[in-house]
Amino acid sequence: AQTVTQSQPEMSVQEAETVTLSCTYDTSESDYYLFWYKQPPSRQMILVIRQEAYKQQNATENRFSVNFQKAAKSFSLKISDSQLGDAAMYFCAHNTNAGKSTFGDGTTLTVKP
Amino acid sequence: GAVVSQHPSWVICKSGTSVKIECRSLDFQATTMFWYRQFPKQSLMLMATSNEGSKATYEQGVEKDKFLINHASLTLSTLTVTSAHPEDSSFYICSLASGGDTQYFGPGTRLTVL
Numbered sequence: 001a002q003t004v005t006q007s008q009p010e011m012s013v014q015e016a017e018t019v020t021l022s023c024t025y026d027t028s029e030s031d032y033y034l035f036w037y038k039q040p041p042s043r044q045m046i047l048v049i050r051q052e053a054y055k056q057q058n059a060t061e062n063r064f065s066v067n068f069q070k071a072a073k074s075f076s077l078k079i080s081d082s083q084l085g086d087a088a089m090y091f092c093a094h095n096t097n098a099g100k101s102t103f104g105d106g107t108t109l110t111v112k113p
Numbered sequence: 114g115a116v117v118s119q120h121p122s123w124v125i126c127k128s129g130t131s132v133k134i135e136c137r138s139l140d141f142q143a144t145t146m147f148w149y150r151q152f153p154k155q156s157l158m159l160m161a162t163s164n165e166g167s168k169a170t171y172e173q174g175v176e177k178d179k180f181l182i183n184h185a186s187l188t189l190s191t192l193t194v195t196s197a198h199p200e201d202s203s204f205y206i207c208s209l210a211s212g213g214d215t216q217y218f219g220p221g222t223r224l225t226v227l
Binding site: 050096098 | 145147149151154155156157158159162204206208209210211212213214215216218220221
């Protein structure tokens with residue numbers, strides 16, 4: 001079974017600053033995928049970034065990057081140059097090869113102008 | 114990526130009635146779809162895995178007779194909440210996966226049971 005833990009229910013950041021959201025996980029899978037999703041008030045799940053567990057290189061997508069520590073089972077998300085539009089709930093998720101997802105409890109990010 | 118739609122986006126029903134929610138894959142043939150439930154400001158909880166042409170696989174604690182899932186084609190899965198009660202009020206989200214590395218979510222359906 002898989003578990004995903006997000007220890008920060010709420011975070012805030014000043015516009016243009018950098019913020020890091022934490023995520024740890026536990027898994028029985030040898031091959032898996034990790035994701036960060038953004039859920040704005042519309043509640044549509046939006047993929048932010050994806051990491052294949054077999055890849056050592058940390059994934060990056062423009063202002064978003066991850067710090068993937070496989071041995072420590074840690075997968076944090078760094079948002080650089082934060083924008084007002086980044087305000088949302090962020091979920092860390094673990095996927096098995098079959099596509100079955102386990103989500104963390106989420107972190108609500110507030111961006112202050 | 115695949116486009117996933119859900120219908121209706123919001124439904125209000127009376128206690129004791131049944132409600133059907135549709136999840137359609139518009140441009141991707143999905144042998145497997147997933148149904149999630151999300152309470153306000155909480156996480157997504159997997160309810161069941163919908164398999165085309167066969168019975169759905171339900172997660173522990175999810176009543177299969179209450180939440181009926183049908184996946185009759187590669188582009189349509191339905192979730193029927195039978196004899197709905199106020200505690201079934203929630204946000205229901207479907208998704209389809211292209212292996213483990215990509216998942217496409219529907220926009221969700223808000224169910225309110227009076």
